Structure formats: C-alpha cells, structure tokens
Amino acid sequence: MVTRKFIVTMIVFLLMSTIAAKPKGRLHYDFSEVDSYLRKQASLKKSKWNGYPAGRIYPDGLSLIVMKDGEILYDQGYGGMTSESVIPFASGSKWLAGITVMKSVDDGFLTLDTKTQDVLPYFSGDKGKATLRHLFTHSAGYPADDPLCLNFDITLEECVRGLSNIQLLSPPGEKLRYSSVSMQIGARMVEVATGEDWQTYFYKNVALPLNMKNTDWKAHLETKNPRIAGAIQSTGKDYIQFLHMLLNHGIYKKRQYISRDTIDILLKDQTINAEIESMWQNYRYGIGCFMEKMDEENNGVVVSHPGSIGVAPWIDRSRGVACVLSASCGFNDTQEVYWTLQKLVEKAVDNPK
Numbered sequence: 001m002v003t004r005k006f007i008v009t010m011i012v013f014l015l016m017s018t019i020a021a022k023p024k025g026r027l028h029y030d031f032s033e034v035d036s037y038l039r040k041q042a043s044l045k046k047s048k049w050n051g052y053p054a055g056r057i058y059p060d061g062l063s064l065i066v067m068k069d070g071e072i073l074y075d076q077g078y079g080g081m082t083s084e085s086v087i088p089f090a091s092g093s094k095w096l097a098g099i100t101v102m103k104s105v106d107d108g109f110l111t112l113d114t115k116t117q118d119v120l121p122y123f124s125g126d127k128g129k130a131t132l133r134h135l136f137t138h139s140a141g142y143p144a145d146d147p148l149c150l151n152f153d154i155t156l157e158e159c160v161r162g163l164s165n166i167q168l169l170s171p172p173g174e175k176l177r178y179s180s181v182s183m184q185i186g187a188r189m190v191e192v193a194t195g196e197d198w199q200t201y202f203y204k205n206v207a208l209p210l211n212m213k214n215t216d217w218k219a220h221l222e223t224k225n226p227r228i229a230g231a232i233q234s235t236g237k238d239y240i241q242f243l244h245m246l247l248n249h250g251i252y253k254k255r256q257y258i259s260r261d262t263i264d265i266l267l268k269d270q271t272i273n274a275e276i277e278s279m280w281q282n283y284r285y286g287i288g289c290f291m292e293k294m295d296e297e298n299n300g301v302v303v304s305h306p307g308s309i310g311v312a313p314w315i316d317r318s319r320g321v322a323c324v325l326s327a328s329c330g331f332n333d334t335q336e337v338y339w340t341l342q343k344l345v346e347k348a349v350d351n352p353k
Helices: 004-021 032-043 090-106 125-129 156-163 181-194 198-207 236-247 260-266 331-350
Strands: 062-068 071-078 175-177 275-278 290-294 300-304 312-316 321-327
Touching (some): 032 331, 062 331, 090 181, 090 198, 090 236, 090 260, 090 312, 236 312, 236 321, 312 331, 321 331
Parallel strands (some): 175 275
Antiparallel strands (some): 290 300, 300 312, 312 321
C-alpha cells in the first residue's frame, strides 16, 4: 500500500531533480564597443602617400574572432574580410612553427637542448652549439634575415647548408635579436629528426589533428623551401583552433593532443638570460611567441604573435580568451587597432550580463 509519506517524498524528490537539472543561464557578453570600433576602422581612408594611391587603410577589410572556453563569443568582419578569409599570416607563422617544433619534442624526436651540430654536423663552432631552444627564441646569434630564406627555387636542406656559412653576430644565448634565419635552421633539424619534410610533418601533426583545413606554408608560393618565419596562410577560424588548444592545456576535442608540460614550456619565457637587442616592444619570447604579459614565474599570461601585414593572434590565459584579428595591410596601420581591441575585448569579457 502506498502511504501518504511515500507520495510526498516522491513529489519532493521529483521537484528537486527538476531544479537540479535546470540548465544555468548562459552569460551574455556585450561586444557592441568592439563591433563599433571595428566597423569604424574598416571604413577609414588615407590620402595618396609615397607613391601609393589613396583609398581605404584596410583595402580588404578587417575581421575579429573571439573565443572563450571553447565558445565563439564574437565573429564579425567588415569591408570584405571575414574569419573564413584565407590570408597570409606573415610572422604569425612563427607561433605555428613553434608548435610544430614542440610536437617533435613531445613525440621524442628532439629536445629543446638538442644542439644544431647533433643533427646537422656541417654546423661547427658556436653555430654548432646553438640549441633548438636558441633557434626558436631568436637567441642563437644569427642576423635578422638572409636571401637564402627567400629563395623558393631550392630546398630547405639546400637553404640551410648555405646558411651554415654565415657568421654569427653574437654567441648563442647572449643576445635576443629577432631573426628569421635561425628558424629556417631549426626547421631543417625537425626534417632530419622526423624523416619527413617540414610541410608534411606540419600537416600530419598540426593542421590535420587541429582541424585547420585552410592552413599551409604556401603564402608565398609552392616551394620546398618555405619561409618558416612567415609563409603561413590561414584563416581566423583555423588559427583560433590552435589557440583554443593552447588555452586548454594541450587538449583538443577531449583528446590530449600534446602534453600539458610541453604547452607550459612553449608559453613560458625561454630567454631569461639573454640581453634584448632588437625585439618588438622589447618583449621576451617563448617558443615562437611573444610574452606580452608574464606572471612572477615568467609564464606567459598574454601571449601573441602579430604579423607584418596586420594579422594579430593572441591569447589571454587569465581570462581564457583567444582572439584573431585579420587584416591585410602594414602592421603599423593596425598596431594601435590591435592594442585598442585587446582592451575592448577585456572590458567585454570582464563585464558579462
């Protein structure tokens, strides 16, 4: 026989279950200031200057995509640019080069302390002693650039053999000097250690598992000597998948794509003892990325790598936010835009409704 007490107990249980199962309300983030600012910038014009015709500052427009905790909070473009536009990322390539190197480290092919001469025996003296860490943190002592890095008629191997003949400007680890040369050498080390060419290794181990369908090293043209420091072409939507993985401690789509320790190394200053000689804003450097803000233990909090044509990807680890600003112009035109958008995004995320 069903008692009154039993019936009351069941009603209370069902009511509590219903309350517990009720989903929490989603937070609303107000990006109206971001949107208004982006729209205004996309419409700005400039007069004829130094032989260049008058017209919009951003002839192909501007777009911004913002993700927090895996959810797209904002995705808008003006003037023709969208987060799905395939464009060159210029120096934004260095961050993807960094994760490619760290994947080879995580998989046991190399370590950050592997010396150049251990993999490429034709490097000798101080050049041979430069480690993979030096090469991907602009602290190996090489000059900023060399014509070989832009010779698309040769292979990466031929390029690097030629680079073995140039002179260092300082011993490895002594100076922090922005350099495209060193990353070319480090990429060749990855090729030799893994037995695959750079672009194949990147596709199999970065682009494919991170669902970056429109990302490759062909921003300049089809070549076996891709400019490691600047030849990525991608989209905002592709690149933000990579940034999301970084914020998620190496996990992508519920799978540990790369170890948390490896991500922590990539996003930590690796140049503490080097004297800064020529770096953007005198920022310290992780593996392929700028440390815009760090905590007391030199871990990156705001980490980025803008490119010379106006693209600017960044993450804010304190807020769990990833952003990609896409543009096609000179970075001098977008640098203030980049910093302003950083502040506006912070304001929007810090004040949910």
